[in-house]
Amino acid sequence: MATECKGGGQEEVFCLRDVLDAFRLCLDERGEVLLEEYAQGWRGLIKFMNSLGTMFSFISSDAVSKLDILEAYRTGPHADRYRSLQTMARFELEAGDLVAASRRVPPSGCRTFLRLHRALLWLRLFLERLRTSGENDRPSTMCSEAYDRSLSEHHPWIVRQASSVAFRLLPTRSAFFEVMHVGAEEQVVAMLGEAVPAIEKVYDVSQAVYTEHNMLDLP
Numbered sequence: 001m002a003t004e005c006k007g008g009g010q011e012e013v014f015c016l017r018d019v020l021d022a023f024r025l026c027l028d029e030r031g032e033v034l035l036e037e038y039a040q041g042w043r044g045l046i047k048f049m050n051s052l053g054t055m056f057s058f059i060s061s062d063a064v065s066k067l068d069i070l071e072a073y074r075t076g077p078h079a080d081r082y083r084s085l086q087t088m089a090r091f092e093l094e095a096g097d098l099v100a101a102s103r104r105v106p107p108s109g110c111r112t113f114l115r116l117h118r119a120l121l122w123l124r125l126f127l128e129r130l131r132t133s134g135e136n137d138r139p140s141t142m143c144s145e146a147y148d149r150s151l152s153e154h155h156p157w158i159v160r161q162a163s164s165v166a167f168r169l170l171p172t173r174s175a176f177f178e179v180m181h182v183g184a185e186e187q188v189v190a191m192l193g194e195a196v197p198a199i200e201k202v203y204d205v206s207q208a209v210y211t212e213h214n215m216l217d218l219p
């Protein structure tokens with residue numbers, strides 16, 4: 001499917017195809033979750049959120065700060081151990097008390113990735129709902145329902161309140177589809193049909209790593 005990823009003025013705009021490619025590429029042939037591609041997927045999504053307006057900046061700045069932490073590890077002195085989620089988990093677990101390392105500044109990579117991983121569940125639920133939505137369904141409702149089933153249990157009251165205000169500011173479904181720059185509605189739905197399983201795979205593999213190493217509750 002051909003997808004135009006340039007705006008009218010040929011400026012770089014959000015492109016769901018790029019996000020999809022990044023999440024596909026982030027699982028290598030051995031089932032490892034590659035951190036560089038994973039971060040690229042998130043940065044693409046953040047570009048989309050920024051295009052919705054400044055009222056979402058408290059969300060994107062939190063996501064960016066987490067991506068920057070992971071990037072610093074990925075390009076730092078132990079770069080070879082921060083190639084994938086699996087190598088990072090092995091390295092940080094070998095290094096000692098991961099709970100203590102998660103409370104330090106900057107926090108551990110595993111703790112940082114976990115916050116994005118939880119947000120990936122929200123994204124997976126939201127995109128699946130968006131894919132099957134009808135003309136009169138509202139992104140604000142879909143977004144908020146996905147949030148209630150995923151991230152909300154990990155957030156304090158104040159963040160839940162701020163998020164619910166932000167969700168109410170989301171545009172209508174048709175405006176939302178337009179900002180996605182994928183094309184006609186059928187193309188959006190088709191691309192979501194590819195994106196959701198790709199994101200699900202990454203989520204499931206990551207969840208298995210966190211479960212195996214008992215890291216789902218890192219502080």
Ligand SMILES: CCCCCCCC/C=C\CCCCCCCC(=O)N[C@@H](COP(=O)(O)O)[C@H](O)/C=C/CCCCCCCCCCCCC
Binds near residue numbers: 058062
């Ligand atoms: C086809 C594209 C459509 C979908 C586009 C979605 C774009 C989403 C882009 C980015 C999502 C942001 C991811 C947010 C990560 C949040 C991580 C987190 O949980 N952080 C909290 C905990 O961190 P620590 O304190 O433990 O370090 C932190 O407290 C959170 C602060 C900010 C609020 C996070 C609210 C998350 C709501 C996610 C929904 C985004 C709605 C965007 C709608 C398009």
